[in-house]
Amino acid sequence: MWFLPVAIIVFTIIVAFPLSKYMTKIMEGKYRAPGIVRWIEERLDTGEQDWKQYTIALLVFNTALFIYGYVILSLQPWMPLNPLHRGLLSPTTIFMTAISFMTNTNLQHYSGDQHFSNFSQIFFCIANFFLSAAVGLCALTGIIRLFRGQKKIGNFFVDMWRVVVYIFLPVAFVVSLVFVQQGMPMTYRSAYQVNTLEPTAMGATDSGQAKQQTIVVGPLAAFVPQKMLGTNGGGFYGMNSAHPMENPTALTNFFTTFAMMIFPFCLVLMYGRMLGRFRHALVIFAVMLVMFIGTIVWAIGFDTLRPNPGLTAHPDARTYTIADANAPGGKRLLALPAVAGLPVDQHLGNLEGKEMRFGTSAGATFAAITVDVTCGAVNAEHDSLTPMASVSPMVGMWLNCIFGGKGVGMINMLLFLVIGIFIAGQMVGRTPEYLGRKIGGREMKLAMIALLVHPIMILMPTGIFAATTWGSGATSNPGPHGFSQMLYQFSSASANNGSAFDGLGVTYGFYNNTSPAPEAKQWDIATGLVMLFSRFLPIIAPIALAAGLGMKKVAPFGPGTLRDDTLTFAFLLGGTVIIIGALLFLPVAALGPLAEHWGPFPFGG
Amino acid sequence: MMRYISKSVLLLFLAVVICCGIYPGVVWAIGHIFFPAKAEGSLLKGPDGQVVGSKLIAQPFTKDEYFWPRPSAASYDGSASTSSAIAASNYALRDRVARQLGPIVKYQSGPKAGQLVAPDVEQWFQQDHFQGAPGIVAQWADMHNELATAWVNADPTHGAYVDAWAKAHPDTVAQWIKSNPSTPQPKAADLAVVFFENFSKENPGRFPSAVTHTGADGKSTTAIEPVKDGSDVQSIFFDMWRQDHPDVALQNVPGDFVTTSASGLDPDITLESAEFQLDRVASKWAADTKRDPATVRAEIEQILQKNASAPFDGLAGEKLVNVLEVNLELRDRYGAP
Numbered sequence: 001m002w003f004l005p006v007a008i009i010v011f012t013i014i015v016a017f018p019l020s021k022y023m024t025k026i027m028e029g030k031y032r033a034p035g036i037v038r039w040i041e042e043r044l045d046t047g048e049q050d051w052k053q054y055t056i057a058l059l060v061f062n063t064a065l066f067i068y069g070y071v072i073l074s075l076q077p078w079m080p081l082n083p084l085h086r087g088l089l090s091p092t093t094i095f096m097t098a099i100s101f102m103t104n105t106n107l108q109h110y111s112g113d114q115h116f117s118n119f120s121q122i123f124f125c126i127a128n129f130f131l132s133a134a135v136g137l138c139a140l141t142g143i144i145r146l147f148r149g150q151k152k153i154g155n156f157f158v159d160m161w162r163v164v165v166y167i168f169l170p171v172a173f174v175v176s177l178v179f180v181q182q183g184m185p186m187t188y189r190s191a192y193q194v195n196t197l198e199p200t201a202m203g204a205t206d207s208g209q210a211k212q213q214t215i216v217v218g219p220l221a222a223f224v225p226q227k228m229l230g231t232n233g234g235g236f237y238g239m240n241s242a243h244p245m246e247n248p249t250a251l252t253n254f255f256t257t258f259a260m261m262i263f264p265f266c267l268v269l270m271y272g273r274m275l276g277r278f279r280h281a282l283v284i285f286a287v288m289l290v291m292f293i294g295t296i297v298w299a300i301g302f303d304t305l306r307p308n309p310g311l312t313a314h315p316d317a318r319t320y321t322i323a324d325a326n327a328p329g330g331k332r333l334l335a336l337p338a339v340a341g342l343p344v345d346q347h348l349g350n351l352e353g354k355e356m357r358f359g360t361s362a363g364a365t366f367a368a369i370t371v372d373v374t375c376g377a378v379n380a381e382h383d384s385l386t387p388m389a390s391v392s393p394m395v396g397m398w399l400n401c402i403f404g405g406k407g408v409g410m411i412n413m414l415l416f417l418v419i420g421i422f423i424a425g426q427m428v429g430r431t432p433e434y435l436g437r438k439i440g441g442r443e444m445k446l447a448m449i450a451l452l453v454h455p456i457m458i459l460m461p462t463g464i465f466a467a468t469t470w471g472s473g474a475t476s477n478p479g480p481h482g483f484s485q486m487l488y489q490f491s492s493a494s495a496n497n498g499s500a501f502d503g504l505g506v507t508y509g510f511y512n513n514t515s516p517a518p519e520a521k522q523w524d525i526a527t528g529l530v531m532l533f534s535r536f537l538p539i540i541a542p543i544a545l546a547a548g549l550g551m552k553k554v555a556p557f558g559p560g561t562l563r564d565d566t567l568t569f570a571f572l573l574g575g576t577v578i579i580i581g582a583l584l585f586l587p588v589a590a591l592g593p594l595a596e597h598w599g600p601f602p603f604g605g
Numbered sequence: 606m607m608r609y610i611s612k613s614v615l616l617l618f619l620a621v622v623i624c625c626g627i628y629p630g631v632v633w634a635i636g637h638i639f640f641p642a643k644a645e646g647s648l649l650k651g652p653d654g655q656v657v658g659s660k661l662i663a664q665p666f667t668k669d670e671y672f673w674p675r676p677s678a679a680s681y682d683g684s685a686s687t688s689s690a691i692a693a694s695n696y697a698l699r700d701r702v703a704r705q706l707g708p709i710v711k712y713q714s715g716p717k718a719g720q721l722v723a724p725d726v727e728q729w730f731q732q733d734h735f736q737g738a739p740g741i742v743a744q745w746a747d748m749h750n751e752l753a754t755a756w757v758n759a760d761p762t763h764g765a766y767v768d769a770w771a772k773a774h775p776d777t778v779a780q781w782i783k784s785n786p787s788t789p790q791p792k793a794a795d796l797a798v799v800f801f802e803n804f805s806k807e808n809p810g811r812f813p814s815a816v817t818h819t820g821a822d823g824k825s826t827t828a829i830e831p832v833k834d835g836s837d838v839q840s841i842f843f844d845m846w847r848q849d850h851p852d853v854a855l856q857n858v859p860g861d862f863v864t865t866s867a868s869g870l871d872p873d874i875t876l877e878s879a880e881f882q883l884d885r886v887a888s889k890w891a892a893d894t895k896r897d898p899a900t901v902r903a904e905i906e907q908i909l910q911k912n913a914s915a916p917f918d919g920l921a922g923e924k925l926v927n928v929l930e931v932n933l934e935l936r937d938r939y940g941a942p
Contacts, residue, residue: 004921044616046608057609064613113684123625130624131617157612164620169628176632183643183661186629186636191684192646197657197932198942201665202681215659215683217646221636222629239686242867244661245646250916308864310693311702313851337736340851342703342844343710344858348875348923351864352698353688356675356873359921363867381688381867384698481692503690602696604751 001304004358005296005365008254009289012261019171019262020269026166027141027159027274033166041161048152051547054142055540057156058135062102062536065131069098072124082117083190089115090508090516092524099528101128103535104136104405106227106234106376106498107489109506109524113216113237118190121218125234126226133230133263134163136407139539140267143411144274146546147435149554168229171262175225178255183248186221220246228259231405233376233498241366241379242355253358253379257366260375264403267410275435279565284413287574291402292372295392299364303389304349310602313341318600336600350389353381364389367499371396374405376498383477383485383501387596391589394488397495398585399577400454405496408535411542413577418447418545420576424562433561436554443545450541455584457494457534461526462487462588470522476503478604484592493527494534649929652936658929659683663872666932669889670942672874672882674928675861676705679869689865699844700752702863707843708836713854722855726846727834731810735845742812745845746801753797766813766829767793767800777803804831812838876913876924879931883909890939908934 025031033041049057072079073094077087089097093109100107101124112121138159145153180186192215196202199210216237223236224246237243247253268288272281317338324332354363363380370377371393382393396402401412422439425432432439465471465486475482485501492499500506505517508524517523555561563569596603636644651657658664663674665681674681678689691698710722717725735741746753757763771778771793781791781799788795804813811831819825832838859878887902894901912931916922936942 003917040619044612044619046612056606057612060606060609061613061616064610064617068617111685111687113686122629123621126625126629127617127621131620157616160616161619165623169623173628173632177635180632180636180640180644183640183647185646186633186644187646188633189645192648192656192659194648194656194658196664197651197929197936198664198666198668198671201667213658213662213664213681213683215646215662219629219633221644222632226624237686237868239688239868239870242688243686244663244868244870244872245659248647248661250921307860308693308698310695310698337848338851340847342699342706342847343713343855344702344706344860344863345877346860348860350693351860352691352693353865353867355866355868355871356861356875356922356925357871357916359916360923362916362921379867381690383690383692384688386693476690477692477695479694481694484692501690502688503692596692596694599694601694602699603694604696 001300001361004254004361005300008257008261008365008369009293012258012265015258015262016265016269020266020273023167023266023270024273026162027270029154029162031162031166037165041158044157044161045155046157047155049155050152051142051146051543054153054156055543058139058539059536061156061160062135065102065128066098069102069124069128070094073097073120076117076120079117079119081119081122081188081190084117086115086117086120087510087512090511090513090520090524092521092528093508096524096528099531100498101125101232101234102132103496103531104132104230104232104374104408105493105496105531105535106232107493107500107527107531108234108238108498109508109520109527111238111507112235113243115509118188118218121223121236125236126223129226129230129232129234130164130168131160133226133232133406134160134168136405136539137163137167137263137267138407139543140271140407140410141274142543143414143546144271146543146550147275149550151551168226172225172229175229175255175259176221179224179252180221182252184221184224184252185217185245186219187217188219189217191216217245224256225259228256228375228377229263231260231264231373231375233260233370235377239378239381239502241377242381244355244357247355247358247379250358250362253362253366256377256379257369260373260377261369261403263406264373264409267407268403271410277435277565283565283570284417284573287570287577288401288403288413290574291399291577292369295368295372295396295402296365299368299385299389299392300361302392303364303367303386304361306349306386307344307346308350308352309386310352311342311344311346314339314601320600339602350384350386353384355379364392368392368396370499371495371497372402372404374400374409374495374497376492378499381502382488382499383503387481387484387593390484390488391593393499394484394491394589394593395581395585397491397497398454398458399581400495401577408496408538412538414542415447415451415538416577416580417573418443419451419580420572421562423576424572430560430562433555434549434564436557436561437549437552438555439549442548446541446545446548450538450545451580453534453537454494457530458487458490458585459588461530462490465490465522465526470519470526473519474505474517474523476505480592480595480599481603484596487588487592489523489527490530493530496531496535649933651933657933660927660929661870661872663866663870664929666928668942669885670893670939671932671935672879672886672926672928673862675871675874676863676865677869678865681870683870686868686870688867688869696749697751700749703844703847704840705863706858707840710843710858711856713856715854722843722846722853723839726839726843729846729849730812730838730842731833733805733810735849740802740805740809741842741845743802743805745842746798746805750798753801754794757794757797757800760815762815762827762829763813764793767796770800770804771796774803812841814838872927872929873925874928876909876926879909879913879926886935889942890935893942894939904938905935908938
């Protein structure tokens with residue numbers, strides 16, 4: 001039960017220490033690449049940039065990446081590697097998908113196995129996997145250099161090249177070898193048609209013959225490593241890492257989970273190494289790790305250690321007083337009888353929407369981790385998690401800093417850190433300082449902008465959709481869980497996560513689809529915009545913040561200085577994250593998963 | 606600015622060539638040199654040498670001679686993986702599981718220990734009382750409007766049956782339209798609940814089900830008729846029967862046997878689920894091959910044990926068997942079912 005999560009965490013931490021050292025070496029430019037590679041690197045160099053130039057270069061490159069993605073997807077019907085003749089996706093889906101992959105979100109309103117050709121899988125997905133992840137890592141590197149007081153913070157294009165070629169590629173290659181050995185397909189073929197062992201069991205075609213089984217395959221062993229390493233999470237198949245081709249064994253699941261955690265773990269340590277404040281980084285790491293373990297234990301506790309409450313007995317009859325305009329006094333009583341249990345052996349926990357081969361607690365563990373590190377791949381159906389267990393992934397997305405995505409998770413934590421120090425400064429009546437530099441009004445404003453984008457981008461559209469048929473026309477589960485589906489979708493979009501409650505009807509499919517999900521266009525456009533804002537504002541504002549902070553004079557270390565490498569500081573930081581997170585999101589949690597947990601069970605139907 | 610644009614394009618170009626061209630190509634080459642079968646999707650061949658599927662992808666089995674995989678929300682379509690996405694709180698989950706359980710659940714203790722509950726469900730259904738009130742089918746439709754509607758939409762013959770009923774009951778339909786003025790021209794699905802209420806009154810202890818008759822000319826015809834027993838009654842009304850008999854001890858069914866997987870293509874079942882199916886499988890093969898049931902059972906048990914393995918040697922989970930591999934072995938040993 002606990003072996004799997006413990007083994008994964010311990011293994012990742014052990015790898016993170018040396019790997020973060022290597023990454024520091026790369027990002028400090030101390031690695032000299034062999035001839036031709038360095039020659040190319042020099043071709044990309046436009047010279048040292050200040051923070052504004054660096055940010056502009058970042059935005060220009062992302063614009064290019066968006067256009068590239070949009071064009072590649074639009075060309076799908078005319079490109080090679082498409083023997084199944086996948087057609088043109090709906091324009092809104094292409095818009096949403098191009099943004100989704102560019103922003104490292106990888107929220108998918110399409111199903112890879114039904115809508116993408118291998119050409120799109122390779123040239124759209126894999127390209128974005130490497131590049132969008134590198135953008136976040138470069139942003140963090142830029143901020144670290146600004147914190148060090150550097151005016152010129154290196155060159156964005158050179159940084160990108162180093163991240164992609166010297167860091168991501170070698171690690172992805174090693175992981176791909178494990179995957180291909182374990183039986184993950186690696187082929188340019190698209191699908192097999194087979195007659196199954198009991199041919200009639202597949203049903204019959206219109207002409208009365210036994211249906212064949214279509215088995216979609218593809219270049220998975222090259223696709224999946226960077227999907228996870230870049231905390232991208234956009235699945236080759238609709239069901240992502242739950243699909244047996246995309247995650248064939250318990251060992252691939254172990255390395256899949258490891259791959260999404262490793263770089264977020266490394267980046268915190270890299271932050272400390274590059275700043276020369278390793279102890280401080282270790283404190284941040286510890287705070288993150290405690291919350292990380294908390295979300296995993298929560299998910300396992302409510303999903304693996306307990307049966308699915310939809311099938312068990314609920315022996316107490318309950319009565320609710322509910323508002324009813326037609327009843328005398330405006331209220332009436334609703335009586336719910338006791339419910340008898342179904343004879344199902346549930347000692348393995350909630351198995352609806354779980355795969356068997358990964359291990360008993362693998363689904364819940366993965367669900368918590370994939371949101372903590374904002375990967376968004378799933379190996380279980382989050383929609384079918386028990387209501388309380390589904391709080392864990394939501395909290396991961398709402399806080400968005402429990403290690404968090406490539407670079408941006410650490411950046412989010414820095415925002416909480418600045419705010420925590422500010423609050424502490426207010427409490428003791430001292431000017432707040434970080435890294436010896438005074439936090440002023442400009443810094444606080446920028447931090448608040450970056451921090452508030454996230455709740456606004458979740459709560460506002462969720463409210464709008466919940467109040468209109470845009471939302472109610474898409475939900476597939478009744479009652480509070482339907483609300484959770486909408487809430488989850490926007491949380492996932494804003495946290496740049498990409499996992500989803502898959503029952504939500506958001507798939508338009510091909511442009512000529514005659515029966516798309518009725519509200520799919522609205523969801524495409526709304527989530528597309530949310531992802532865009534929630535990606536770039538929390539990158540740009542912190543860079544500006546770091547630039548301002550970095551230029552200030554360093555105050556000498558005195559007896560009144562708030563030490564940032566102590567247990568007290570850890571409590572301050574963890575407390576800030578949890579209190580702010582609870583203030584922002586507890587009310588909405590009460591409407592969704594908590595209402596579902598304590599409300600009538602089962603519901604509707 | 607122009608320099609940034611040109612460098613962006615150059616970086617993009619280089620990344621595409623390296624990450625989308627060279628890197629997958631190298632992995633492809635390594636895969637095909639060292640693990641060619643795995644790299645092509647772990648395909649398995651059947652008794653006639655033809656490919657019958659992939660070791661990794663579940664396929665459907667319905668014959669009693671074979672072990673059955675977990676239920677699939679994707680209908681075992683290897684090109685459309687999907688989960689049920691049904692929330693624990695959604696009644697649809699309990700309903701789906703209860704329908705699967707109804708025909709197979711057995712008593713655990715008491716005088717009928719080991720016997721199926723299905724005959725008792727049918728008998729209870731024919732009494733037509735639920736929670737002390739008459740009209741089981743009417744109560745079912747009232748409590749679960751969506752299920753009633755789903756029944757009408759499930760098959761064209763169901764819709765036609767309701768249409769025919771509506772034509773024969775113009776007064777009831779007119780009454781319904783009066784109380785639902787927003788739907789002046791109701792379709793069959795709109796009338797689902799009132800149809801079942803009326804049906805229950807006219808056919809107490811009956812449910813509309815497909816019945817196949819063989820005519821004098823040997824041709825068989827299928828029609829919807831009120832029936833008092835059969836698989837529809839056993840499955841649809843098992844949950845209500847259970848609510849009327851909450852304290853009866855029943856044998857538990859393995860969890861993975863009645864829950865859908867995340868991909869809809871989970872190729873494995875727990876060894877527990879296989880053992881649960883063993884009696885059915887073994888007795889059927891014994892009958893087919895006219896051999897001693899106990900010997901066949903022991904042989905198949907051996908096949909299961911040989912194929913069973915647990916994730917991380919049992920450190921992270923329970924023993925599982927791959928359904929297709931086991932069934933292929935059964936097919937090899939005993940011939941075509």
